[in-house]
Amino acid sequence: MPNSFDVIIIGGGPAGYVAAIRAAQLGLATALVEKEKLGGVCVNIGCIPTKALLHSAYIARLLREAKEFGIDAGAVKTDYGVAMQRSRRVSDQNSKGVEFLMKKNKVTVVKGTGVLQPGKKVKVGSDSYEARKAVIVATGSRVKGLPQIGLEINKSTVISSDEALFLEQAPASMAVVGAGAVGMEFADIFHAFGTKVTLIEVLPRILPLEDAEASDALTKSYKKRGIEVLAGAKVTKANVGKDRVALDVEANGAKQKVEAAVVLMAAGRAVNTENIGLKEAGVQLNDRGFIKVDQNLQTTTPGVYAIGDVAGPPMLAHKGFREGVVVAEQVAGRRPHPIKYDNVPSVTYCHPEVASIGLTEDQCKERKLDYVVGRFPFSANGRARGTGETEGFVKIIRDKKYGEILGAHIVGSPASELIHELAVARENEYTVEEVELAIHAHPTMSEAVAEAALDSLGRAIHM
Amino acid sequence: MATTVFMEALSPTMEEGRLVKWHKREGDAVQVGETLAEVETDKAIMDLQARADGILRQVAVAEGQTVPVGKEIAVIVAPGEAVGATPAPAPRPAPASASGSGERGAVPSVTVSAVAPADATRVKASPLAKRMAKEAGVDLKLLQGSGPGGRVVRRDLEGAESRERGAVPTGAPTADAARDVPLPAPRSPDVPGARASYDDVPLTQIRKTIAKRLATSLGPVPHFFLTTEVDMERAAEARDALNRQLGDRGKVSFNDVILKATALALTKHRACNAWFQEDHIRYWNEVHIGMAVAVEDGLITPVIRNADVKPLLEIGREAGDLADKARSRRLQPHEYTGSTFSVSNLGMFDIDQFTAVINPPEAGIIAVGSIVQKPVVVDATVLPRRRMRITMSCDHRVIDGATGAGFLKTLKEMLENPLAMLL
Numbered sequence: 001m002p003n004s005f006d007v008i009i010i011g012g013g014p015a016g017y018v019a020a021i022r023a024a025q026l027g028l029a030t031a032l033v034e035k036e037k038l039g040g041v042c043v044n045i046g047c048i049p050t051k052a053l054l055h056s057a058y059i060a061r062l063l064r065e066a067k068e069f070g071i072d073a074g075a076v077k078t079d080y081g082v083a084m085q086r087s088r089r090v091s092d093q094n095s096k097g098v099e100f101l102m103k104k105n106k107v108t109v110v111k112g113t114g115v116l117q118p119g120k121k122v123k124v125g126s127d128s129y130e131a132r133k134a135v136i137v138a139t140g141s142r143v144k145g146l147p148q149i150g151l152e153i154n155k156s157t158v159i160s161s162d163e164a165l166f167l168e169q170a171p172a173s174m175a176v177v178g179a180g181a182v183g184m185e186f187a188d189i190f191h192a193f194g195t196k197v198t199l200i201e202v203l204p205r206i207l208p209l210e211d212a213e214a215s216d217a218l219t220k221s222y223k224k225r226g227i228e229v230l231a232g233a234k235v236t237k238a239n240v241g242k243d244r245v246a247l248d249v250e251a252n253g254a255k256q257k258v259e260a261a262v263v264l265m266a267a268g269r270a271v272n273t274e275n276i277g278l279k280e281a282g283v284q285l286n287d288r289g290f291i292k293v294d295q296n297l298q299t300t301t302p303g304v305y306a307i308g309d310v311a312g313p314p315m316l317a318h319k320g321f322r323e324g325v326v327v328a329e330q331v332a333g334r335r336p337h338p339i340k341y342d343n344v345p346s347v348t349y350c351h352p353e354v355a356s357i358g359l360t361e362d363q364c365k366e367r368k369l370d371y372v373v374g375r376f377p378f379s380a381n382g383r384a385r386g387t388g389e390t391e392g393f394v395k396i397i398r399d400k401k402y403g404e405i406l407g408a409h410i411v412g413s414p415a416s417e418l419i420h421e422l423a424v425a426r427e428n429e430y431t432v433e434e435v436e437l438a439i440h441a442h443p444t445m446s447e448a449v450a451e452a453a454l455d456s457l458g459r460a461i462h463m
Numbered sequence: 464m465a466t467t468v469f470m471e472a473l474s475p476t477m478e479e480g481r482l483v484k485w486h487k488r489e490g491d492a493v494q495v496g497e498t499l500a501e502v503e504t505d506k507a508i509m510d511l512q513a514r515a516d517g518i519l520r521q522v523a524v525a526e527g528q529t530v531p532v533g534k535e536i537a538v539i540v541a542p543g544e545a546v547g548a549t550p551a552p553a554p555r556p557a558p559a560s561a562s563g564s565g566e567r568g569a570v571p572s573v574t575v576s577a578v579a580p581a582d583a584t585r586v587k588a589s590p591l592a593k594r595m596a597k598e599a600g601v602d603l604k605l606l607q608g609s610g611p612g613g614r615v616v617r618r619d620l621e622g623a624e625s626r627e628r629g630a631v632p633t634g635a636p637t638a639d640a641a642r643d644v645p646l647p648a649p650r651s652p653d654v655p656g657a658r659a660s661y662d663d664v665p666l667t668q669i670r671k672t673i674a675k676r677l678a679t680s681l682g683p684v685p686h687f688f689l690t691t692e693v694d695m696e697r698a699a700e701a702r703d704a705l706n707r708q709l710g711d712r713g714k715v716s717f718n719d720v721i722l723k724a725t726a727l728a729l730t731k732h733r734a735c736n737a738w739f740q741e742d743h744i745r746y747w748n749e750v751h752i753g754m755a756v757a758v759e760d761g762l763i764t765p766v767i768r769n770a771d772v773k774p775l776l777e778i779g780r781e782a783g784d785l786a787d788k789a790r791s792r793r794l795q796p797h798e799y800t801g802s803t804f805s806v807s808n809l810g811m812f813d814i815d816q817f818t819a820v821i822n823p824p825e826a827g828i829i830a831v832g833s834i835v836q837k838p839v840v841v842d843a844t845v846l847p848r849r850r851m852r853i854t855m856s857c858d859h860r861v862i863d864g865a866t867g868a869g870f871l872k873t874l875k876e877m878l879e880n881p882l883a884m885l886l
Contacts, residue, residue, distance in 0.1 A: 335472050335532060337611065402594045404617075429589030429617055 002108075005031040007331055008122045008131040009138055010114035010276065013040020015308025015320030016138030017098050022328035024105035028133065032107050033114030033124055038098040039091075040140055042317040048094050049165050050185050052087035054349050057192030061351065065388070080170040080193045087165065116277035120303050123277070134303050134331045137283070137291060138324070139272040141309035145265045150238040151177065157245050158238075158263045161186065170195045175247055175260040177235060178267030179206035181348040184218065186264055188350040191227050198228040198258050200249060202267075205231050207348060211360040211409040213395060218411065221352060221391055230258075238263070271310045286312075295338070297327050305331070319344050343426050347416045352391045355419035358407035358426060361397055370400040374432065374456025376448045378412050380463050383443035389413040394452040396422070396432060403431030403457075414445050421449050432456050466515035468537040470530050473502060473509040474796050480504055481529040481668060482536070487519045493539060500536075505672040506763065506799060507792045515539045529668075531613055588615035595620045669761040680820050684739075688818050689867050690854040693878045695834050699849050701881045709776075718808050719779040721831055724877040725806055726750045726770035727884050732870035736803050738824035739861050745824075753802030753822060754782060756789040763789050764822055766802040810834060816852040826861035829874075830854045851878075 007023045009016045012034030020032040037044050056078075063073040102109050112124040120131040143160035145153040153160050161182055170193035176183045179201035191197045199206060199222065205215035206222075206229060215231075222229050233251035240263075247258045271290055278284075278291065282301040286292040290313075291306035293299055299306050305327045308320035322339055329336040348354040364371045377393045378384035392412030399406055408422040425435050432453040440450045447462075454460045470480050481503040487493050498510040499519065513519075517539040524536040586603040588596070592615045596603045601620065608615035666674070680686075698720055705715050729736040729750045738745040750771040753764035765785035767778060788794045804826075807819040810833040819830035832852040839848040853874070857867040877883045 333472065402591055402598070404591050429591035431590050431594060434590050 009136045011138035012038040014317040019324030020107045026332035039095040049087035052090040056083035081168040116281040137306045141269040144270040171262040173260040183266035184350040353415035355415035356409045374452045376451035394448040396452045474504040477504040505668040685859040728874040735870045747803040753805035755807035826858040
């Protein structure tokens with residue numbers, strides 16, 4: 001194996017492997033260093049296996065409601081262990097897919113822990129590799145607990161998503177701490193598999209980064225199906241027993257106890273910046289603990305770049321993908337279009353799904369923007385009625401003067417797919433009128449997007 | 464397989480390039496690495512090289528034309544390979560006359576031969592930009608788009624609204640615009656045009672860059688200036704002696720001595736050998752001196768790297784080479800980037816004293832005037848002495864008054880007593 005490459009990438013997650021493929025496409029000799037399976041958190045213990053489990057949850061719910069549709073599925077029995085095994089196969093397929101892509105693009109994969117050294121060198125075990133053009137740090141992030149209140153992850157009663165994805169059976173009860181995307185999705189999954197779920201969020205509403213209307217819709221939906229939702233609720237103390245955890249929770253001045261067989265920690269992630277030689281190579285961190293990068297994603301050490309979660313929020317695979325492409329193109333001497341960080345879609349794949357892009361209505365208020373809101377509920381959409389997926393809505397916030405789409409928020413079963421119409425619109429600076437002018441097929445749930453655009457202009461048709 | 468030839472970014476800051484001269488013609492065989500054309504970037508004239516073997520086809524850009532980086536300018540195909548010929552504009556069916564049958568699909572027999580290409584009047588702009596432009600009364604044709612493929616987008620409109628209407632068109636097509644003329648002949652503003660009361664001369668690439676770069680200096684960078692007068696008598700003597708001794712092995716100029724002394728003085732005053740980097744200051748341990756060189760229609764600062772450790776003769780040779788290359792516009796990007804401090808010398812133009820504009824992110828520059836004989840009081844006697852004024856421009860975010868003065872004092876000492884350079 002040669003020990004000199006044009007580009008060496010540390011970390012084979014979404015940001016790293018995409019950077020490797022793009023660099024190789026551009027003719028650069030590329031090495032990718034990965035200590036575990038290719039694909040990183042996303043493929044192995046994140047996005048991909050959770051989507052498999054969410055689909056199992058969806059089928060369970062569908063079968064329970066099937067009678068109304070003329071199908072008697074009898075008593076529905078669920079088995080989390082089987083669903084988990086299936087999700088592992090899906091992850092493994094995807095990881096193998098990444099391996100294949102590395103081979104196809106002639107990327108050299110080095111197994112081991114990459115440690116950055118001064119002078120664009122990377123040490124893996126006892127071997128040293130040298131990069132002629134650039135080293136790209138893409139070491140990602142990991143789950144973290146809340147040891148300060150006694151909620152350190154012990155992998156039995158206090159677990160993270162890392163453990164939840166490998167459980168053989170669904171626990172009888174579970175308290176989920178943190179109602180961001182991860183907490184919301186696991187609450188959805190385990191509830192469908194028969195677990196009594198309590199969702200605890202310290203901020204005033206679940207999905208705190210989403211538009212308040214989305215949070216409200218999900219709160220209603222979860223409560224209706226029997227998930228307990230405690231928002232604005234702070235865990236003040238935890239009593240971790242052998243097979244039980246008792247939490248003291250303070251919500252709106254009132255104290256209450258929450259008991260569960262398992263606590264799932266879903267409150268934030270820590271970036272992997274330790275023991276990879278950053279300091280020695282002169283790579284500085286910013287005050288929030290991410291690697292400090294300039295607008296070209298170059299670190300404080302020339303020739304060393306950082307991409308993905310380590311380079312800062314939003315910690316999303318698709319943001320890492322794009323950073324990987326952009327840095328690879330820069331290193332190859334191209335001039336890629338700068339990344340529009342304000343146009344990164346955000347999706348939570350619970351049921352109903354929540355997807356958004358751009359500003360929330362509260363952010364528009366804070367910025368004192370002159371805006372108009374258009375809404376369209378799926379309950380008024382023919383296709384949604386047919387499938388019984390009438391929960392949710394499309395909400396478009398437009399600039400009053402020019403019709404620029406400031407933000408869009410979708411709650412509904414296909415929200416993750418529908419949001420991209422608005423991503424394309426915003427990327428190309430289409431206004432609500434161009435969105436509305438595009439003819440939408442009938443009957444589709446996408447019609448709700450066009451109707452919301454029309455509603456913002458005061459002329460929705462089907463409402 | 465056909466390989467598309469793009470206008471490439473041949474300098475780090477290049478956004479568009481002017482095709483100066485094609486070295487290969489349509490139909491010529493080309494090999495990887497061969498020069499296809501000369502391209503004027505914002506800094507120099509560079510060679511655009513072939514990235515594939517084959518035959519050059521579909522040359523889409525004429526000599527003299529300026530196109531953005533990334534634009535397709537030709538295709539290289541394998542010998543014998545057919546090129547997907549650019550489809551001729553499809554003849555549009557003539558609109559059915561009012562009394563026509565109105566039958567759909569009835570193609571009138573009249574062939575429309577001259578259909579204007581769809582692009583002739585089409586302005587590439589995002590819907591939002593169009594709307595903003597309409598509201599503000601801005602003509603989109605007058606704007607240069609910064610979006611994909613030169614599309615006018617929102618950010619191009621921001622600020623344009625307040626701009627005076629009818630500003631100088633940057634690329635507005637005019638009926639008889641001689642767009643294929645090679646380099647615009649340099650026109651002096653004081654030569655009255657044939658009829659017009661003024662001439663609008665398009666900015667050359669280098670002038671665009673100068674405008675952009677300097678506006679990032681004197682505006683945002685808080686400058687202050689320190690001037691001192693240096694007695695060059697002993698430096699002149701030392702230089703004469705050196706040149707006598709060197710004979711035909713070379714010559715040392717005053718400029719070489721000043722470059723060397725500046726580099727050495729910087730090693731003793733690291734605080735002045737620094738870059739301002741928004742949230743930090745980078746103090747350089749190496750000294751790379753930028754040397755302002757006047758070129759036709761502009762200036763550029765090639766860099767003498769590690770000038771503090773290079774012998775005088777070496778500095779002189781390098782300075783000469785770089786100045787020649789700069790004037791013939793053959794500098795490579797690595798030859799004009801990365802300086803840590805700059806020197807601008809207008810002594811040869813009979814300028815007594817001037818102030819120079821800092822070249823960001825550097826924190827300082829010295830402006831060197833001419834050496835003139837002046838009456839000076841030495842030991843209570845008035846004597847004629849050769850004197851030279853130097854003025855240092857300092858970025859106050861990095862260099863304070865006393866810091867700059869300390870550096871200037873060391874430089875003065877070194878020039879007044881060249882042996883001090885050995886200290």
